[in-house]
Amino acid sequence: MQDDNHWVTRAKSGNQRAFKVLYDENVTPLYRFLKQFSRGDEEVHEWVQRAFIKAFEHIDSFDHRSKFSSWLFRLAINEMKMDRRREHIVRFESLEALGDVADSEEPSFEWHHTMKSWMGELDDTKRMVFILYEVEGYSHAEIASVIGIAESSSRTLLTRAKRILQDHWNKEMKQ
Numbered sequence: 001m002q003d004d005n006h007w008v009t010r011a012k013s014g015n016q017r018a019f020k021v022l023y024d025e026n027v028t029p030l031y032r033f034l035k036q037f038s039r040g041d042e043e044v045h046e047w048v049q050r051a052f053i054k055a056f057e058h059i060d061s062f063d064h065r066s067k068f069s070s071w072l073f074r075l076a077i078n079e080m081k082m083d084r085r086r087e088h089i090v091r092f093e094s095l096e097a098l099g100d101v102a103d104s105e106e107p108s109f110e111w112h113h114t115m116k117s118w119m120g121e122l123d124d125t126k127r128m129v130f131i132l133y134e135v136e137g138y139s140h141a142e143i144a145s146v147i148g149i150a151e152s153s154s155r156t157l158l159t160r161a162k163r164i165l166q167d168h169w170n171k172e173m174k175q
Contacts, residue, residue: 004068026069051076066145073146118168126161
């Protein structure tokens with residue numbers, strides 16, 4: 001979005017249309033990002049909905065030091081982490097489950113299923129950094145703000161994630 005500060009300022013003054021513009025601009029990237037951490041659409045929809053509700057309720061606390069989308073992603077990640085803490089489990093996606101997700105999405109890439117399974121092997125933080133940087137186009141400073149890590153850690157985690165994916169790719173190419 002070219003000028004989300006304009007829309008945030010208007011939303012802070014109670015303009016519901018402005019918040020709708022922020023919603024429309026951010027709902028798809030947020031959903032796409034969170035989908036990488038769950039195979040259940042209902043769970044992802046719930047995280048997205050709760051993040052937007054919190055953003056709406058607390059729009060006055062947004063300080064414009066980061067992009068609105070960075071703040072929103074941070075809210076959504078916190079919602080996801082809260083659910084996982086409540087469950088007291090760590091999710092490990094099976095290859096079969098990842099196959100179901102890959103099959104349900106558009107088949108624009110032949111390697112989609114394979115890449116999806118490799119991404120499922122990354123821990124959540126590496127996967128978040130990789131997706132935010134490579135797919136969503138966030139800077140390391142923005143990623144650090146969203147996830148709550150140091151900027152240097154973001155760079156390190158991205159390098160490690162790429163190395164793991166490259167190792168998988170090299171093994172695949174040898175077969």
